Amino acid sequence: MPTYEYRCEKCGEQFSRMESISQHGRKRPACPKCKSVKITQMLSSFYAKTAKKT
Template identity: 50%
Template sequence: MPTYQYRCEKCGHVFEHVEHIAEHETVRLTCPKCGSPAVQHTPTRFFAQTSKKS
């Protein structure tokens, strides 16, 4: 399952949450630091590694 990164709009805390792709659109999270429901998904970089050399 993918790990998504979120940022609290109230306190600025950045945290990660593991969730199923289908649940990503409907999940309602609260900040683990301050408890605020004002959290926003933040884009993250990813690294794709393949076994084949080009």
């Protein structure tokens, strides 16, 4: 089962979830920290490439 990386647009929390292909895209996970559904999915390579210090 693939793991998807997400980042919350609201509080900046980063989290990963294991989802099956069929499960993925059907329902959007909520941020474990603030429960916001305003999240962005990150690909691992994308994440590594764009990791920047703020």
